[in-house]
Amino acid sequence: MKIAIASGKGGTGKTTFATLFAHAIRPSTYVDADVEEPNGHIFLKPEIEEEKDFSELVPKIIDEKCTFCGICADECPYKALVILKPTKKWLFFPELCHSCGICAYVCPVKGALVEVPKKKGVIRKGKAGNIKFMEGILNLGEPTPVPLISSLLREIDEKDQNVIIDAPPGTSCPVVETLGFADFVLLVSEPTPFGIYDLSLAVELTRDLKKPFAIIENKYNPDNHLLEDYAKKENIDILYRLPFEEEIAKSYSKGELPFERFEESLRQLYEEIKRRVK
């Protein structure tokens, strides 16, 4: 079973919960798909055993063969190529290139535009005790994390047990890509008006994707019923609550988490999700 831990925005406690959960249900597999800012390693402290480059093809124009007709630049949907016809020069903006391959497809001159690999990030694998650890790290300035996320998630093996996917924040393409791989989604939110607004966007997306899901309340305060009221209105279960406590905040700031304290209750949560997925 693959469970994605998502949230409508960053900073809601998504990684805190995902790492606590992966630790509680070990042997497990923790996959950090928040490739623009992966930080699960801070808490799980894995030993990295394998690192491989993630590359995609980008265009390279061969001056001797190019006729500077400009078709490749005209057809590039991201304006990553500019052909200066009068001076017979070309410019390429790698930070705009999505490696879609259209320029190579439309070029009418054989050998004028070739595709060369460009390193866009890395995929790392390792172990934190009996937690299998996987993460993607996107290079700064890359236009989209989606191909790296998809490549990382395809590395999840059939044999990998109890898979927890730490999704990117937000509700855009990287999250859609990640939730597509999940059997169940847990949406982490805080009981604040802003938190609930962002959660409502994530709920809409998860419903559109037709994934079974529930809410995890972070910074739970028994006197605050905002999130509970929202969940009731939307007919969504809140399956777990992480309390709002100084102890958790202090250990978080040191890169540590009180793993043992939540183990038993998180194992029960896992059993509950298994029942719902069957």
Ligand code: SF4
């Ligand atoms: S389409 Fe081909 S020949 Fe035309 S400008 Fe681009 S690389 Fe050169």
Ligand code: SF4
């Ligand atoms: S690969 Fe796609 S995005 Fe990149 S330059 Fe070619 S057409 Fe543009």
